[in-house]
Amino acid sequence: MSEIKIRDLRSALDKLRRMENELMETGVQVDPEAELSGVYRYVGAGGTVMRPTKKGPAVIFNNVKGHPDARVAIGVLASRERVAALLDSRPEDLGHLLRDSADHPIEPVLTEEKPACQEVIHYASEEDFDLYKLIPAPTNTPDDAGPYITLGMCYATHPDTGRSDVTIHRLCIQGKDELSIFFTPGARHIGAMAERAEALGQRLPISVSIGVDPAIEIASCFEPPTTPLGFDELSIAGALRGEAVKLTNCLTVKERAIANAEYVIEGEVLPGIRVREDQNRNTGYAMPEFPGYTGAASDQCWIIKVKAVTHRRNPIMQTCIGPSEEHVSMAGIPTEASIIGMIDKAMPGKLKNVYCASAGGGKYMAVLQIKKTVASDEGRQRQAALLAFSAFSELKHIFLVDEDVDCFDMNDVLWAMNTRFQGDVDIITIPGVRCHPLDPSNSPLCTPSCRDQGIACKVIFDCTVPFDQKERFIRSRFMELDPADWIPE
Incomplete structure (x- = not known):
């Protein structure tokens, strides 16, 4: 099967058709007045959409009420894996x-x-x-x-x-x-x-x-x-x-x-x-x-x-849909790229990867995967967070993790927080900084430190292991092998 050259929406949809569970179509009539988005909420919206929702395939609605000659496509970018496929990349390499x-x-x-x-x-x-x-x-x-x-x-x-x-x-x-x-x-x-x-x-x-x-x-x-x-x-x-x-x-x-x-x-x-x-x-x-x-x-x-x-x-x-996983892809991946570019110029080789997580809509939260190789690297992780804040002003929360933590897996990030983090020493707060006006908590109604709507307290959660204690925090070492010999895919 020849590889599809994507240069427009139609070729992108053609590629998704050739992939398993990445695109579905329906001929049932749908009303664009609230109904279409209401349907997709359950199929594949994900992101910060009110539950129940999930990540799922893109959908083409072929029978749109009031528009007999048109179709509507939604969710084309509503998964990081789908974005990677459409850009001929891997999900972890997109930034x-x-x-x-x-x-x-x-x-x-x-x-x-x-x-x-x-x-x-x-x-x-x-x-x-x-x-x-x-x-x-x-x-x-x-x-x-x-x-x-x-x-x-x-x-x-x-x-x-x-x-x-x-x-x-x-x-x-x-x-x-x-x-x-x-x-x-x-x-x-x-x-x-x-x-x-x-x-x-x-x-x-x-x-x-x-x-x-x-x-x-x-x-x-x-x-x-x-x-x-x-x-x-x-x-x-x-x-x-x-x-x-x-x-x-x-x-x-x-x-x-x-x-x-x-x-x-x-x-x-x-x-x-x-x-x-x-x-x-x-x-x-x-x-x-x-x-x-x-x-x-x-x-x-x-x-x-x-x-x-x-x-x-x-x-x-x-x-x-505004709060969907699609917004996370479109806003978050360019933000990751901006952070990588900024930090690599200041401290080459120390930042392994960045993920602007779904829970932050791609804008409010970033996870930085940091590599400490020498004693003098201690503290650089926090400097990297400050650089990220300067690279993208709408960031509110940054989690710092070590290279053995999967920054794209929020369960792994929270594991690092639960086993490598102490709130009295590993939280760094920066109050009174301009952030984003669409966060309703960024308001004087919530705290006097927010002098105006859109001002927030930015926070760094340092979940990295102190360099001089790395030997105390080695994860369980499992045997490296290919499970396909036992359990074929």
Whole structure:
């Protein structure tokens, strides 16, 4: 069987079809209004979704109510093992793979071929143009502000520098030709572009590409300092694939889009206008976010005035559930890469691996696997944790473990905590530090040390063995052999 070359969503799904228990399809009609996500919660969402849930296969819904010509795929990246298969890697090597790709970027190119994303074209000037009918965007819960595009690759260009960037943002359909877009203050580059365009009294052209190569979705989640303003994360996706991502010119705005996307929304971010995210439903909520809570609706969302929607024939809408294992993959693996890059530069060879665990949604918690080889390494493990905090400000808790502990197995991490950790000496607290506003405990309502929403006490849990006591903490030594001779796989 020939190996599938993944360059778009369809080839990624084809690869998953050839793998056991990684993709399932259903022809039973599903309502995108809360029902679709409700089904996937039980099948494979995982992450911080309320129990019962589990890690499981991706799902394609082939019969979506109100959208006879479209399908919806969910959970494509909702397992670390699946991400590794789609990136031709091993689960434990993903952080190192992304770090290396960020260090050796391949810039995207403009294709001269007719792009697949423009096989079908709908202009906003047409009388029957309606985003609600064109885009099968799910409403994740009955509390949501509306239908959300959760995996839209937003692409825009800075009005001063001409440098472009790709980022995933919260996009809610607000009308027949309008989307709201939420910019986390100071956290996303396209937000800075929109603010500069507004200062100049200009609209910001933008494209939203939906249903793309998973390498693009993973790469788009890198953040500073690894990818500063002006760094196009599509170049990391190019490095992951060994060839440039192909872009195409939009038809109605001066911007580019991903040429083989399933859908492309073309539009402009309007200056001087802010809207309430739940203006149509008045629920008070936005959508489920990665910590496992449904976020409050913002009253400071910007508006994208849509000019056109283009798509492939029989398009596949790709979506995800905010608190699911899919978010852990997209946010956590680039975070691991950033931490590896930062610590390797400061203390080469001491950091073996990093895991941004599911319980932290890929953002709040990291496990650092440290190797101590000489007496002077004692204390460096805590320095590594401080470097990780500086590399990724949204981290709240860091667990430090020795190289004999599997950092990807939280039971093993907690074993290290229970047998190598003393709370009175191995907890290091750093109060009053900016963290993440979506954690409801990062609030003055919980402790006076949080002077503002989003300020937290960062904590290091040092579960490593002191170097001078390593002989006291040797794990039971079992015989190394191949069990296949006795118990075939």
